[in-house]
Amino acid sequence: MSQPLLPDVRRPANGGPKAAARNRAALIAAAREIYAAQGLDAPLSAIARRAGVGQGVLYRHFPDRDAVATAVLEENVRQIEQAAGAEDMLFADVLGVLTWHLTESAAFLGLLHVRASVARSGALAHALTLSDRVERALRERLPEGHRLSEQNDLMLAVAMVSGAAGGPTREVRERRAAAAWGLLGVEVGPVRPFEV
Template sequence: MTQHPTNEHRPANDGPKAAARNRAALISAAREIYAEHGLDAPLSSVARRAGVGQGVLYRHFPDRAAVATAVLEENVRQVEKAAEDLTFAGVLGVVTWHLTESAAFIGLLHADEAGRSGVRAYALALSERVERALRGHLRDGHRLGAGNDLMLAVAMVSGAVTGPTREERERRALAAWRLLDVEVGPVRPFEEG
């Protein structure tokens, strides 16, 4: 009598549930990898950290730009939601938190330099959304209201965000805002509630 293998050792195929889990794992892994290494980090590192093969990554995200957009979209959404509820200083606190947390978010705000990573068009669109969220809070005559001054100030602060720990990066970012004579609210992620 021939015995046929059973599926007792194989996990059940969860179909759409597995796909949703894999996508979430890929976004989470990409967020971590991009926070450490910026937008140019190898996609193979993202797949490895998520515990999936590169084929699974490409099934969900056809290219580097799609991965970066999925990750950075959440950062930008937080800034936009903060702009609905907080003062200008509060929104700057949320932006500063994202700067201290993620090299990728810094790369986003330097979208003109993002061309080498293949995500320039996406980065520009997301950067413009951050600018709109911030600009919507500027009162007439604000010192950052003229021309490109607002995003130039954000870029200058992002350039100061260096250091081995998040605390050091935050300290340097706040010092840069202080040197620009700009008030910043609490440095924290935006939490609805």
């Protein structure tokens, strides 16, 4: 029995390192969206589909679920650090970037609450390091004499807002976060990701 002839379909050219970097960025963005909509237990196949890549590409970048969540957290922290380092950003603007991550990334909420945990695993140590980086970035832009300038007030306020920022949709989470900042008497700039 002969095989039917298949049309001559060309595979897309391998984009090399540029494609790998694009795929990784797409996977992180997709994971953020999927985790926000479905929680941290969402299937990895959903992340690959949202990113427009196969599961093999996902596993090439991230060997397991923890690696995906860690990459999302690290990207969130990197964006907050970039926002804090930008000359034209005020403290309120950096809080807007932080708030965007709180409302957009379910994984980020857990990071900011990790200080309450007493266990000291490797993952927890990494989360504490990321949390410390967030605090340092925020303190770079914190004006002297600001209501959150006392030693523990800044991250306590962030934890309180992140605790309030739960909800079924990004819009609900954003509304709750804005209300929490308002109750704390803290001005927040536009809620958006930081873009270079």
